Amino acid sequence: MLLTNIAKFLAVVILLSACDEGRRKPEMDAETSPYDEPQVVGEIVSREIIESSGLAASQCQEGVLWTHNDSGDGPFIYAIDISGKTLGVWKVDGAIHTDWEDIALRRDETGTCHLYIGDIGNTDSLGRTLHNVYRIKEPVILPERPNDKKDAAADTEPAETLEFRYPDSNHDAESLLVHPATGNIYVLIKSLESASAIFKLAPGFGGKQTQIATRLGDFSLPAIPRGSVTGGSIAPDGTRLVLSDYSAAYEISLPSGAHDFDEIWTQRPIAFSLGKRRQGEAITYSRDGMSIFATSEKQNAPIIQVRRK
Numbered sequence: 001m002l003l004t005n006i007a008k009f010l011a012v013v014i015l016l017s018a019c020d021e022g023r024r025k026p027e028m029d030a031e032t033s034p035y036d037e038p039q040v041v042g043e044i045v046s047r048e049i050i051e052s053s054g055l056a057a058s059q060c061q062e063g064v065l066w067t068h069n070d071s072g073d074g075p076f077i078y079a080i081d082i083s084g085k086t087l088g089v090w091k092v093d094g095a096i097h098t099d100w101e102d103i104a105l106r107r108d109e110t111g112t113c114h115l116y117i118g119d120i121g122n123t124d125s126l127g128r129t130l131h132n133v134y135r136i137k138e139p140v141i142l143p144e145r146p147n148d149k150k151d152a153a154a155d156t157e158p159a160e161t162l163e164f165r166y167p168d169s170n171h172d173a174e175s176l177l178v179h180p181a182t183g184n185i186y187v188l189i190k191s192l193e194s195a196s197a198i199f200k201l202a203p204g205f206g207g208k209q210t211q212i213a214t215r216l217g218d219f220s221l222p223a224i225p226r227g228s229v230t231g232g233s234i235a236p237d238g239t240r241l242v243l244s245d246y247s248a249a250y251e252i253s254l255p256s257g258a259h260d261f262d263e264i265w266t267q268r269p270i271a272f273s274l275g276k277r278r279q280g281e282a283i284t285y286s287r288d289g290m291s292i293f294a295t296s297e298k299q300n301a302p303i304i305q306v307r308r309k
Contacts, residue, residue: 026271038275042084054103055282102176118176191227
């Protein structure tokens, strides 16, 4: 795990070096942006959360955000409110934490909420060919004093597993998105050299066969590096999605009259600010889709909110 952390550190150093050598940040126009200026609304207080790598807002419990640590932690998920207060720690039953990079939440047609956890990281020190997406029923936050330590963590219901591989080569990915209606899963690779490749998975959990992801094409952020996607989320109504890199956020909207969600990847992204983040990787839409929340790696990370105009 030490080698994994060293490799991630070196990747960040390379990225920062690119900034010093003429990195082009996205053009952001406050007047045309669909979002207001970012506001810090809280701070993660839990000492257990040191690398908030993914973020998801509950659709079944008001004001609840879910996060997890990057590689180096066990299979734990953490519930917090938007002020950063700890609401509980759970151990994901049946899951292995190799390199968890993102988390998503979907409320299905029965009204049940499930969390999707992407064990999709693949630094050079791992050399992984197989990856997993875990799905669990969202734990219920209890009103009494929450368990805020890993050694007191409750177990989730047993996780369902979707094992997959890419059709071309090994990739490192940090973004997992789940469509609210279809349950289709999208994984965007992270690249410092090229555009980000978009892969799609059917929601086939519990099977014994390894699914081969479908490559939909490439997506470029209006920044340099153009493929350094660190997080993503689909709006609850399925008409918009947001991606982030270390510099900003980028929203894409489904074209009017579109019948296939995959048409969204042909649209032009609009960049907007997330403020200052030490190493920003996690982003999600709010429960009503009218705000976006973002966090950062490192301990006591800020919780940033941007409201839709």
